[in-house]
Amino acid sequence: MTTPALSIRGVRRTFGAKVAVDDVDLTIDAGTFTGLLGPNGAGKSTLIACTVGLDRPDAGTAEVFGRDVWDEPDEARRLMGVLPDNLALPEYLSGRELLGHWGRLHGLDAAEVDSRADSLLRVLELDGSAERTLVLDYSTGMRKKIGIAVALIHRPRLLVLDEPFEAVDPLSAIAIRRILQSFVASGGSVVMSSHSMLLVESLCDVVSILVSGQLVLDEPMAQIRQRGTLEEVFIEAAGQPQDHTHDELSWLA
Incomplete structure (x- = not known):
């Protein structure tokens, strides 16, 4: 069996009474492009920080190609490139x-x-x-x-990127897309958090969704497309947004 690019097991992180990441298990296969989605405050950046060795979790482990991020930090970090929040x-x-x-x-x-x-x-x-x-x-x-x-x-063999396209101009965004696609085509692996479902849908072949610190979906994009658009599946997994616009912002009319 091929060693996963990233193996997250039972990662939990709390801040006082708030549970930011709640016992997440996630496997990123080598050679895949995974999009990490979730509402604001879902725990995406915290999970990334705990995964790459920037923040120690309260429980759980993270391994990069079999190298434990906390027990073998030098070896693990040589294998990955990180763009944190x-x-x-x-x-x-x-x-x-x-x-x-x-x-x-x-x-x-x-x-x-x-x-x-x-x-x-x-x-x-x-x-x-x-x-x-x-x-x-x-x-x-x-x-x-x-x-x-x-x-x-x-x-590196693995890239972990938190919102890499944020505030980037359109032409540079095209260049970054091509870099990441070439990286994966040559055998690299990418985990990318984003708030852009269109971007994730066009680039990623696996989608993972966090809600309130819990992993609620982890599926290949091809399987998601059989059920509908990524936006539809995201709403199904994360919950329908409440529509208060008419009542709360009636003064704008």
């Missing part, structure tokens, strides 16, 4: 300096780091003056793009 970056490095620093942390020699940085900066339209600009002065979309470059430069 509210990404904190060294503010007083330029984009190129940041990629160079990160590549060397992963043991790449200077020539290889420069070559990979050249490619990433060019494809993500961060070359030229942008690559010399301090991260401090990057827009939100530029920070997302350099964060994706950081996640990719060491050539």
